[in-house]
Amino acid sequence: MDPVSPLEQALHAARALVLADLVAGEVAEADVVSLVEDSVVQRRWWVEQWPDGAAYVAGLVAQDVQDALLERYGRWPLCPVCGSGDPHALDVEPELGPNPHWVCHKAGVKVASVGSLGGSLGGGMPSS
Numbered sequence: 001m002d003p004v005s006p007l008e009q010a011l012h013a014a015r016a017l018v019l020a021d022l023v024a025g026e027v028a029e030a031d032v033v034s035l036v037e038d039s040v041v042q043r044r045w046w047v048e049q050w051p052d053g054a055a056y057v058a059g060l061v062a063q064d065v066q067d068a069l070l071e072r073y074g075r076w077p078l079c080p081v082c083g084s085g086d087p088h089a090l091d092v093e094p095e096l097g098p099n100p101h102w103v104c105h106k107a108g109v110k111v112a113s114v115g116s117l118g119g120s121l122g123g124g125m126p127s128s
């Protein structure tokens, strides 16, 4: 068995985190999962060119999938914090950095880490 490279570990982790958030939002349909796969393939190329960016892959895949879903399905993930007003999507912060998390710019709160959205949907208190 070849040891799994840090790069592959980062890609696997990114895929798992974004899939967990899709499952939390109940949008993990087969064609949505393929959007994640497409993003991972593209980011594999990207991170091979720039291995120092491995820690940024999860946030980038999350944003790729968010963009792809916006074209096909609509906003994702919807903000679970704001109970009223127009439905709006959460944003990934930092856009290019380690430890990405979902934030609501309207309420100005950090909702959950990427991959932990399931814990914040369903009435949990948002952490700031």
Ligand SMILES: [Zn+2]
Pocket: 079, 080, 081, 082, 088, 104, 105, 106, 107
């Ligand atoms: Zn909000």
